[in-house]
Amino acid sequence: MLFLVRMDVRIPHDLPAVQVQDIKAREKAYSQALQHDGRWQSIWRVVGEYANYSIFNVSSNDELHQLLQGLPLFDYMDIHVTPLACHPSAIAS
Amino acid sequence: MLFLVRMDVRIPHDLPAVQVQDIKAREKAYSQALQHDGRWQSIWRVVGEYANYSIFNVSSNDELHQLLQGLPLFDYMDIHVTPLACHPSAIAS
Amino acid sequence: MLFLVRMDVRIPHDLPAVQVQDIKAREKAYSQALQHDGRWQSIWRVVGEYANYSIFNVSSNDELHQLLQGLPLFDYMDIHVTPLACHPSAIAS
Amino acid sequence: MLFLVRMDVRIPHDLPAVQVQDIKAREKAYSQALQHDGRWQSIWRVVGEYANYSIFNVSSNDELHQLLQGLPLFDYMDIHVTPLACHPSAIAS
Amino acid sequence: MLFLVRMDVRIPHDLPAVQVQDIKAREKAYSQALQHDGRWQSIWRVVGEYANYSIFNVSSNDELHQLLQGLPLFDYMDIHVTPLACHPSAIAS
Amino acid sequence: MLFLVRMDVRIPHDLPAVQVQDIKAREKAYSQALQHDGRWQSIWRVVGEYANYSIFNVSSNDELHQLLQGLPLFDYMDIHVTPLACHPSAIAS
Amino acid sequence: MLFLVRMDVRIPHDLPAVQVQDIKAREKAYSQALQHDGRWQSIWRVVGEYANYSIFNVSSNDELHQLLQGLPLFDYMDIHVTPLACHPSAIAS
Amino acid sequence: MLFLVRMDVRIPHDLPAVQVQDIKAREKAYSQALQHDGRWQSIWRVVGEYANYSIFNVSSNDELHQLLQGLPLFDYMDIHVTPLACHPSAIAS
Amino acid sequence: MLFLVRMDVRIPHDLPAVQVQDIKAREKAYSQALQHDGRWQSIWRVVGEYANYSIFNVSSNDELHQLLQGLPLFDYMDIHVTPLACHPSAIAS
Amino acid sequence: MLFLVRMDVRIPHDLPAVQVQDIKAREKAYSQALQHDGRWQSIWRVVGEYANYSIFNVSSNDELHQLLQGLPLFDYMDIHVTPLACHPSAIAS
Numbered sequence: 001m002l003f004l005v006r007m008d009v010r011i012p013h014d015l016p017a018v019q020v021q022d023i024k025a026r027e028k029a030y031s032q033a034l035q036h037d038g039r040w041q042s043i044w045r046v047v048g049e050y051a052n053y054s055i056f057n058v059s060s061n062d063e064l065h066q067l068l069q070g071l072p073l074f075d076y077m078d079i080h081v082t083p084l085a086c087h088p089s090a091i092a093s
Numbered sequence: 094m095l096f097l098v099r100m101d102v103r104i105p106h107d108l109p110a111v112q113v114q115d116i117k118a119r120e121k122a123y124s125q126a127l128q129h130d131g132r133w134q135s136i137w138r139v140v141g142e143y144a145n146y147s148i149f150n151v152s153s154n155d156e157l158h159q160l161l162q163g164l165p166l167f168d169y170m171d172i173h174v175t176p177l178a179c180h181p182s183a184i185a186s
Numbered sequence: 187m188l189f190l191v192r193m194d195v196r197i198p199h200d201l202p203a204v205q206v207q208d209i210k211a212r213e214k215a216y217s218q219a220l221q222h223d224g225r226w227q228s229i230w231r232v233v234g235e236y237a238n239y240s241i242f243n244v245s246s247n248d249e250l251h252q253l254l255q256g257l258p259l260f261d262y263m264d265i266h267v268t269p270l271a272c273h274p275s276a277i278a279s
Numbered sequence: 280m281l282f283l284v285r286m287d288v289r290i291p292h293d294l295p296a297v298q299v300q301d302i303k304a305r306e307k308a309y310s311q312a313l314q315h316d317g318r319w320q321s322i323w324r325v326v327g328e329y330a331n332y333s334i335f336n337v338s339s340n341d342e343l344h345q346l347l348q349g350l351p352l353f354d355y356m357d358i359h360v361t362p363l364a365c366h367p368s369a370i371a372s
Numbered sequence: 373m374l375f376l377v378r379m380d381v382r383i384p385h386d387l388p389a390v391q392v393q394d395i396k397a398r399e400k401a402y403s404q405a406l407q408h409d410g411r412w413q414s415i416w417r418v419v420g421e422y423a424n425y426s427i428f429n430v431s432s433n434d435e436l437h438q439l440l441q442g443l444p445l446f447d448y449m450d451i452h453v454t455p456l457a458c459h460p461s462a463i464a465s
Numbered sequence: 466m467l468f469l470v471r472m473d474v475r476i477p478h479d480l481p482a483v484q485v486q487d488i489k490a491r492e493k494a495y496s497q498a499l500q501h502d503g504r505w506q507s508i509w510r511v512v513g514e515y516a517n518y519s520i521f522n523v524s525s526n527d528e529l530h531q532l533l534q535g536l537p538l539f540d541y542m543d544i545h546v547t548p549l550a551c552h553p554s555a556i557a558s
Numbered sequence: 559m560l561f562l563v564r565m566d567v568r569i570p571h572d573l574p575a576v577q578v579q580d581i582k583a584r585e586k587a588y589s590q591a592l593q594h595d596g597r598w599q600s601i602w603r604v605v606g607e608y609a610n611y612s613i614f615n616v617s618s619n620d621e622l623h624q625l626l627q628g629l630p631l632f633d634y635m636d637i638h639v640t641p642l643a644c645h646p647s648a649i650a651s
Numbered sequence: 652m653l654f655l656v657r658m659d660v661r662i663p664h665d666l667p668a669v670q671v672q673d674i675k676a677r678e679k680a681y682s683q684a685l686q687h688d689g690r691w692q693s694i695w696r697v698v699g700e701y702a703n704y705s706i707f708n709v710s711s712n713d714e715l716h717q718l719l720q721g722l723p724l725f726d727y728m729d730i731h732v733t734p735l736a737c738h739p740s741a742i743a744s
Numbered sequence: 745m746l747f748l749v750r751m752d753v754r755i756p757h758d759l760p761a762v763q764v765q766d767i768k769a770r771e772k773a774y775s776q777a778l779q780h781d782g783r784w785q786s787i788w789r790v791v792g793e794y795a796n797y798s799i800f801n802v803s804s805n806d807e808l809h810q811l812l813q814g815l816p817l818f819d820y821m822d823i824h825v826t827p828l829a830c831h832p833s834a835i836a837s
Numbered sequence: 838m839l840f841l842v843r844m845d846v847r848i849p850h851d852l853p854a855v856q857v858q859d860i861k862a863r864e865k866a867y868s869q870a871l872q873h874d875g876r877w878q879s880i881w882r883v884v885g886e887y888a889n890y891s892i893f894n895v896s897s898n899d900e901l902h903q904l905l906q907g908l909p910l911f912d913y914m915d916i917h918v919t920p921l922a923c924h925p926s927a928i929a930s
Contacts, residue, residue, distance in 0.1 A: 001247050002137060003269070004146055005327060012292050013849050013912070031182045044095060044177035047898050048842060048905040048916040052180055053097055061187050061326050065271035068327040075292070079327040083189070083269050084137035085251035087145055089124045094898050096920070098699060105664050106198050106261070140247050141191060141254040141265040154698050154838050158922035161699040168664065172699040176840070176920050178902035188323060190332055199384050199447070217368045230281060230363035233433050234377060234440040234451040238366055239283055270323035273331055275310045280433050282455070284513060291478050340373050340512050344457035347513040354478070358513040362375070362455050364437035374509060376518055385570050385633070403554045416467060416549035419619050420563060420626040420637040424552055425469055456509035459517055461496045466619050468641070470792060477757050526559050526791050530643035533792040540757070544792040548561070548641050550623035560788060562797055571663050571726070589833045602746060602828035605712050606656060606719040606730040610831055611748055642788035645796055647775045652805050653881060654827070655890055682926045695839060695921035703924055704841055712745050716829035734747070734827050735881035736809035738889055740868045749885060756850050805884050812885040819850065823885040 001057065002041070002084040003064055007077045008051040015076075026072040034067060055084075094150065095134070095177040096157055100170045101144040108169075119165040127160060148177075187243065188227070188270040189250055193263045194237040201262075212258040220253060241270075280336065281320070281363040282343055287330040290355045305351040313346060334363075373429065374413070374456040375436055380423040383448045398444040406439060427456075466522065467506070467549040468529055473516040476541045491537040499532060520549075559615065560599070560642040561622055566609040569634045584630040592625060613642075652708065653692070653735040654715055658728045659702040666727075677723040685718060706735075745801065746785070746828040747808055752795040755820045770816040778811060799828075838894065839878070839921040840901055844914045845888040852913075863909040871904060892921075 011020055034040035042055040058064045068079055104113055127133035135148040151157045161172055197206055220226035228241040244250045254265055290299055313319035321334040337343045347358055383392055406412035414427040430436045440451055476485055499505035507520040523529045533544055569578055592598035600613040616622045626637055662671055685691035693706040709715045719730055755764055778784035786799040802808045812823055848857055871877035879892040895901045905916055 003247075003326075004137070013852070015292070028182045032184050035182075035184045043180045043183050044097070045180045045902055047176040047178050047840075047902045048918040050911075053175070053177065061189075061269040062271045064269070065324055065326045074329075081269055081327040082146070083140040083247040083250070083267055084146065085140050085248045087136045087138045089121045089128075090136050091125050091128045096698075096898075106201070108664070138251055140189075140251045141267040143260075154840075154920045155922045157920070158696055158698045167701075174699040174920055176898040176901070176918055178899045190323070199387070214368045218370050221368075221370045229366045229369050230283070231366045231437055233362040233364050233375075233437045234453040236446075239361070239363065268332070269326040270332065271326050273322045273324045275307045275314075276322050277311050277314045282433075282512075294478070340375075340455040341457045343455070344510055344512045353515075360455055360513040362433040362436070362453060364434045376509070385573070400554045404556050407554075407556045415552045415555050416469070417552045417623055419548040419550050419561075419623045420639040422632075425547070425549065454518070455512040456518065457512050459508045459510045461493045461500075462508050463497050463500045468619075468791075480757070526561075526641040527643045529641070530789055530791045539794075546641055546792040548619045548622070548639055550620045562788070571666070586833045590835050593833075593835045601831045601834050602748070603716055603831045605654075605716045605827040605829050606732040608725075611826070611828065640797070641791040642797065643791050645787045645789045647772045647779075648787050649776050649779045654805075655881070679926045683928050686926075686928045694924045694927050695841070696924045698920040698922050704919070704921065712747075712827045713829045715827070732827055733890070734805040734808070734825055734884040735890065736806045736884050738880045738882045740865045740872075741880050742869050742872045747884075759850070809882055809884045818887075825885040 001059060003056045003058070004082040004084055005054045005056055005068070006046075006051065006080045006082075007054065007071075007073075008049070008079075009073060009077050010050075011073075011076045023072045023076075030070065030072055039063075039067065094152060096149045096151070097175040097177055098147045098149055098157075098161070099139075099144065099173045099175075100147065100164075100166075101142070101172075102166060102170050103143075104166075104169045116165045116169075123163065123165055132156075132160065187245060189242045189244070190268040190270055191240045191242055191250075191254070192232075192237065192266045192268075193240065193257075193259075194235070194265075195259060195263050196236075197259075197262045209258045209262075216256065216258055225249075225253065280338060282335045282337070283361040283363055284333045284335055284343075284347070285325075285330065285359045285361075286333065286350075286352075287328070287357040288352055288355060289329075289357065290352075294355075302351045302355075309349065309351055318342075318346065373431060375428045375430070376454040376456055377426045377428055377436075377440070378418075378423065378452045378454075379426065379443075379445075380421070380450040381445060381448060382422075382450065383445075387448075395444045395448075402442065402444055411435075411439065466524060468521045468523070469547040469549055470519045470521055470533070471511075471516065471545045471547075472519065472536075472538075473514070473543040474538060474541060475515075475543065476538075480541075488537045488541075495535065495537055504528075504532065559617060561614045561616070562640040562642055563612045563614055563622075563626070564604075564609065564638045564640075565612065565629075565631075566607070566636040567631055567634060568608075568636065569631075573634075581630045581634075588628065588630055597621075597625065652710060654707045654709070655733040655735055656705045656707055656715075656719070657697075657702065657731045657733075658705065658722075658724075659700070659730075660724055660728050661701075662724075662727045674723045674727075681721065681723055690714075690718065745803060747800045747802070748826040748828055749798045749800055749808075749812070750790075750795065750824045750826075751798065751815075751817075752793070752822040753817060753820060754794075754822065755817075759820075767816045767820075774814065774816055783807075783811065838896060840893045840895070841919040841921055842891045842893055842901075842905070843883075843888065843917045843919075844891065844908075844910075845886070845916075846910060846914050847887075848910075848913045860909045860913075867907065867909055876900075876904065 031040060031043065039056060039058055040054060041057045044053050046053060056064055056067065058067065068074065124133060124136065132149060132151055133147060134150045137146050139146060149157055149160065151160065161167065217226060217229065225242060225244055226240060227243045230239050232239060242250055242253065244253065254260065310319060310322065318335060318337055319333060320336045323332050325332060335343055337346065347353065403412060403415065411428060411430055412426060413429045416425050418425060428436055428439065430439065440446065496505060496508065504521060504523055505519060506522045509518050511518060521529055523532065533539065589598060589601065597614060597616055598612060599615045602611050604611060614622055614625065616625065626632065682691060682694065690707060690709055691705060692708045695704050697704060707715055709718065719725065775784060775787065783800060783802055784798060785801045788797050790797060800808055800811065802811065812818065868877060868880065876893060876895055877891060878894045881890050883890060893901055893904065895904065905911065
């Protein structure tokens with residue numbers, strides 16, 4: 001079951017640099033683990049913005065929320081989720 | 094080069110049904126031809142809406158505009174394009 | 187799996203009254219059948235508006251889209267879907 | 280009398296962690312007490328967001344405002360209330 | 373129980389003038405009957421717009437929706453309802 | 466001459482509690498004095514929000530601005546003013 | 559008493575040209591009469607748009623609404639009114 | 652003096668095709684004449700939309716409005732104008 | 745050449761009061777100097793808001809930007825500029 | 838391949854002045870280097886705002902993102918990118 005997710009990162013400018021680097025390092029590891037297990041299917045940078053569009057492939061809304069809530073950057077992001085369905089013109093779903 | 098494209102279809106309710114069916118049939122054929130040649134990489138339905146999110150893989154802005162402008166439904170859609178870049182956390186681009 | 191769905195009905199004023207009555211009658215029957223089988227869990231009128239908020243309980247995004255696309259009023263509604271998850275403070279899910 | 284309520288939590292990042300934990304613990308207890316007495320009928324997490332949609336069942340606008348204003352997180356939330364009415368297609372109100 | 377209601381009238385320009393006059397006459401009578409019985413407590417014109425802000429005093433959300441849905445202009449208005457509560461600084465409620 | 470005024474209070478969370486209490490006490494006294502002299506005709510709480518809708522009855526735009534600018538909470542509020550006129554369907558202005 | 563008024567003209571494209579010309583001619587005469595008597599103090603075109611910003615000088619909200627409602631183009635305009643007050647830095651009011 | 656202008660074309664679907672072709676042909680000729688005389692400095696298509704961003708180089712607001720109002724498509728476009736100034740980092744103005 | 749300018753003042757609440765008073769004093773002097781030389785033609789307070797609408801009369805976009813950028817409050821304001829042209833119904837330009 | 842980019846600068850008021858001056862100096866040098874090599878084709882100030890509209894000429898989305906992400910002010914700007922294509926009425930591309 002696919003979802004399009006947009007994440008906009010908004011890190012407060014007065015967060016200590018060390019803390020920011022630590023969060024970003026953990027975010028990258030977390031993201032790559034989920035990409036490897038197939039649930040974070042794609043991630044693209046929005047050109048010019050500290051934001052991404054991603055495709056998640058999960059088996060339920062609850063699973064998706066658990067994944068997103070676990071993001072090390074969760075407290076510093078605006079996230080918007082759009083549920084996707086098969087398109088009748090798609091040549092392969 | 095990837096782009097996220099959202100298309101919202103808004104067909105006037107007084108367009109003759111025959112004309113609508115013809116446009117939709119040509120739209121489907123047009124979309125599938127582009128999917129087969131790899132430039133319309135993905136297409137998903139937005140749940141509950143007459144709309145889709147798609148990923149296009151083209152070599153220039155002009156090529157993308159030519160593809161979108163050629164859509165049989167082009168006159169009856171609101172289209173919004175977001176340019177995408179590689180994400181540094183992506184495990185494969 | 188739960189989804190909150192808002193539907194805003196916008197029937198063109200020049201649609202023949204007979205056709206409108208027919209669509210509305212079929213909409214009501216369709217809605218009640220889905221309520222009886224448990225997938226359209228709740229439906230409430232938004233006070234002062236020709237709109238409703240509904241809770242759907244389905245097993246996938248695709249199932250939800252099929253149900254919504256089948257609505258007799260589908261062509262005359264703006265629909266927005268919000269995926270819901272269990273809340274950690276809920277006393278029963 | 281039913282109301283749909285959306286709450287978006289926005290805790291300032293420089294609030295001491297101890298204070299945040301205390302507020303959240305009191306929020307949970309407060310919410311569950313109201314759920315047990317039947318006035319906070321449902322609460323769902325919005326997938327991917329620190330937000331919820333809830334259904335309240337109260338006997339007046341004033342009662343609802345008292346309940347919401349009493350939330351331990353009230354100072355750190357954006358709340359929007361939509362009054363609901365019976366829907367003519369509902370099979371049971 | 374009080375509600376602030378904003379109504380924006382949008383009559384299609386191709387509605388026959390006779391029909392428009394009839395609807396407006398019935399709207400005025402309907403409004404004045406509700407003002408006399410005390411449920412439509414106040415009505416003001418928004419300066420420069422074909423719109424009004426009104427205060428309704430009703431005993432339930434359902435009663436308010438019934439009143440609003442019965443407006444002869446209901447099909448040609450955008451209506452937005454805001455529930456009101458007593459203000460702690462009010463000298464008389 | 467009537468005006469509908471909406472005030473949304475946004476007190477910074479790092480303002481000292483003593484200062485906040487003082488401002489609120491002066492705000493209440495200020496509001497009640499204007500209610501007693503008839504210029505602040507009505508004040509209602511927006512359900513679920515730290516906000517109010519009010520009706521002011523003043524003799525000029527300048528008088529209204531002086532009253533609003535004098536609010537002890539003025540620096541911590543978003544205020545929006547809508548000028549009102551007599552409605553032709555009102556049974557008494 | 560001054561008000562800033564923005565008017566956006568939206569004439570339906572299927573209104574007969576003769577009718578449009580007549581309305582525009584009456585609009586111009588109406589506007590110039592009010593400019594001559596001093597109540598429509600200024601009128602400027604918004605560059606690139608079929609819209610204007612105007613300053614009205616009237617003695618009440620009701621007077622302003624009567625003037626605006628009497629515009630021959632009133633049915634085909636979106637109008638927004640902003641009440642103005644003296645500015646403390648103005649060298650002459 | 653430079654201005655950024657965005658034009659969104661919205662041709663009603665029931666305008667006769669012959670009339671549309673005529674307007675578009677005149678629009679193209681009009682645009683190219685202004686490009687040749689240097690006042691319509693640049694014109695680009697917004698990818699995926701029936702819209703353009705243009706740079707105009709004119710000597711006054713009035714001159715710009717006259718040029719835009721003279722567009723054969725003027726009645727069927729939403730136009731938004733942004734005045735531009737020299738940027739202190741520009742290497743050549 | 746005329747421009748309508750809206751300025752919304754947003755002074756951070758933790759700016760020292762002495763600094764704020766100094767900025768405001770310089771702002772007033774700066775504004776009055778430009779009013780006296782005729783380029784800041786009008787300034788009005790928006791009722792209920794810490795904002796103004798102003799008319800500037802300058803000979804170029806660059807001149808207007810220099811004037812606005814020089815405002816002592818420039819760093820603490822949201823400014824929006826609308827270019828104005830002569831209106832064909834104006835009795836005097 | 839052209840892109841229209843809007844950048845809105847939002848420097849927190851509590852950033853040390855020395856740091857701000859340093860960032861701005863590096864921003865100017867960075868911008869001018871890209872202008873000299875032809876990829877930052879144009880830059881204009883938005884009148885009255887701490888913002889610019891720019892035209893970039895790059896060979897890919899990724900190249901554009903690298904350029905923008907490298908801006909010394911990147912952390913303190915809202916950036917929005919619009920991909921541009923050749924316009925069929927342009928006399929020279």
